[in-house]
Amino acid sequence: MDELVIARVLHVLGVVFWIGGVAMVTTVLLPTLARMQSAAEAMRFFSGFRQRFAMQARISTLLVGVSGFYMVYALDAWQRFTQWQYWWMHAMVLIWLFFSVMLFVLEPRNRRRVAVSAPLSGQLEVTSETFIRIQRKHLFLLILSLLTIAGAVAGSHGWLIGF
Numbered sequence: 001m002d003e004l005v006i007a008r009v010l011h012v013l014g015v016v017f018w019i020g021g022v023a024m025v026t027t028v029l030l031p032t033l034a035r036m037q038s039a040a041e042a043m044r045f046f047s048g049f050r051q052r053f054a055m056q057a058r059i060s061t062l063l064v065g066v067s068g069f070y071m072v073y074a075l076d077a078w079q080r081f082t083q084w085q086y087w088w089m090h091a092m093v094l095i096w097l098f099f100s101v102m103l104f105v106l107e108p109r110n111r112r113r114v115a116v117s118a119p120l121s122g123q124l125e126v127t128s129e130t131f132i133r134i135q136r137k138h139l140f141l142l143i144l145s146l147l148t149i150a151g152a153v154a155g156s157h158g159w160l161i162g163f
């Protein structure tokens with residue numbers, strides 16, 4: 001039983017570290033960059049920032065995934081994936097899968113592509129619209145993540161729709 005508590009603690013710490021970072025990027029960093037005079041300068045800053053954040057997000061994602069699947073195993077909760085009342089279980093796995101693909105496949109591939117196609121400037125064409133577009137995508141993911149967190153906390157503590 002202690003292992004389950006430890007897994008839950010690590011799971012929540014991983015979620016806080018990871019989604020908290022996404023929230024900061026979405027609500028503070030991207031709006032600030034969109035208002036900077038030089039979009040190219042803003043993108044240079046953002047690229048360095050993103051690379052560093054991606055590293056810590058990868059670690060949190062791994063921690064959340066390992067602790068999450070351990071809890072499914074320890075609680076023997078596999079059948080929840082067949083019941084819609086546990087929509088937040090599906091949502092957790094989908095968000096985790098999406099971010100994992102972004103962080104482990106697309107982000108490194110994109111970085112390599114930029115390095116090959118724009119080796120001198122280190123980036124492709126950028127305007128302040130670019131940051132607004134990036135912010136919209138982040139906001140969508142942030143809202144989905146927050147809804148999932150709300151559903152997961154409520155559901156884990158016994159509040160299930162229809163019960």
Ligand code: HEM
Pocket residue numbers: 008011012015019064065067068069071072075077092093095096145146148149150152153155156157
């Ligand atoms: C591979 C992906 C994941 C798996 C397999 C997983 C699995 C689980 C399990 C089994 C629980 C415990 C449920 C219970 O006690 O009844 C849980 C709790 C929770 N998960 Fe996940 N999870 C995953 C990803 C995520 C993600 C991406 C988030 C955030 C967006 C998240 C947020 C939470 C929260 C907030 C709790 C509630 C903790 C509590 O209040 O006790 N999980 N997760």
